[in-house]
Every structure is written in structure tokens, then in C-alpha cells.
Amino acid sequence: MRSTAIHARKGRSGHWIFDDAFELGRDANWPPRLKQPYLDVSTAIGRVRRNGMPVSPDQVISELPFGFWHQMVSKRQSFLWPDLVAAFPNSPNRSQAAIHDPVVRLRTFRNRIGHHHRICSFDIAGRYADILTIAAYLDTDLSAWIDARSRVARLLGTRP
Structure with a gap:
């Protein structure tokens, strides 16, 4: 997947969905409206664990709500667009x-x-x-x- 390649090229470890670079709004100082994508990922990880599945990128992505994807392409997250456009x-x-x-x-x-x-x-x-x-x-x-x-x-x- 292209997002994984971009993530690696930027020298980031792990899979992009776990957001080790805090780009999806995980930083505690971010306004709540910008934290939503991270909250969606956290909730998805919780669902994966409750279902007894391994916490893998595929499992987490499969548990994400439609709102997560809406947020990813929203104007509020426009700073992500240069990387996301390759998905389309x-x-x-x-x-x-x-x-x-x-x-x-x-x-x-x-x-x-x-x-x-x-x-x-x-x-x-x-x-x-x-x-x-x-x-x-x-x-x-x-x-x-x-x-x-x-x-x-x-x-x-x-x-x-």
C-alpha cells in the first residue's frame, strides 16, 4: 500500500495506522476536533482486542468507522492530503x-x-x-x- 511506503520513506517505524508520528491527532495538546481520528483508532484497537483477534493493521482498519475515513479526507486534515491523494x-x-x-x-x-x-x-x-x-x-x-x-x-x- 502506498501509505505504508510513504510512512517508511519518512523514517517512521511501524504501520501508519498506529500513528507513531502523532499526525492523526493523538497529541494531548491538540484541540478535541482534531483528536477524533486517533480516538477512532483507539476504539478500533479496543474492539479488536475484545474480539480476541491480533492487533494487526488489517484488523484495526477493518474496525474503523466510516467517520474515520470522512475525517481523513476532510478539510481539517488537509495537511494529510499530499500523502492520502495517492490512495486514489x-x-x-x-x-x-x-x-x-x-x-x-x-x-x-x-x-x-x-x-x-x-x-x-x-x-x-x-x-x-x-x-x-x-x-x-x-x-x-x-x-x-x-x-x-x-x-x-x-x-x-x-x-x-
Whole structure:
């Protein structure tokens, strides 16, 4: 993974998710709003331990909430963007907004569903397109894989 290579090139030990350089907001002097990514990682590590799994980068990453990824691409964490942009090799440009905007829309939509609010006024086809777009920015095969297996387009009537 590119973030691991960048982490190593900067002379940092361990895996980037454990944030030994305090870049994700672990420093006690940081304002609370900037500490959230570290709190998410700490919570994920706790879940991994409670599940009796080894505390490995893969296990921790699998336990991270969607909000963590939203924070990583937010304007508040813009200092991380030069390293994060490499995770989206198929993005049409290096603009943080190209990733941030659809992720914000998806998080809002996901939160509405999670809190059992009505979603009939949402552009559901647009949110599905956001999922496919972000997936394609990561890997074009991933986007095609999701679309081929999803029933969303058929339920929306955009595919037979």
C-alpha cells in the first residue's frame, strides 16, 4: 500500500495506522476536533482486542468507522492530503474536493439510514453513483465488481 511506503520513506517505524508520528491527532495538546481520528483508532484497537483477534493493521482498519475515513479526507486534515491523494490513483485530479464531496454526501446518507430517518427525499441513485465513483478512484475493477454484484441499480430501475 502506498501509505505504508510513504510512512517508511519518512523514517517512521511501524504501520501508519498506529500513528507513531502523532499526525492523526493523538497529541494531548491538540484541540478535541482534531483528536477524533486517533480516538477512532483507539476504539478500533479496543474492539479488536475484545474480539480476541491480533492487533494487526488489517484488523484495526477493518474496525474503523466510516467517520474515520470522512475525517481523513476532510478539510481539517488537509495537511494529510499530499500523502492520502495517492490512495486514489484514478481520481480525475489531485483535488481533495473530488474525494471529500462524495464522501460527505455518503456519510450524510448513511447517517440518515442509521438513525432510521426517511430517505425518500434523497437522491439514492446519486448516492449509489458516489459509491461507484469513490470505488473507481481507488480501483476501477472494484467499482465494476461492486456494480456487477449490487441489486441497487436494478431496484432503482436503471438496469434490467
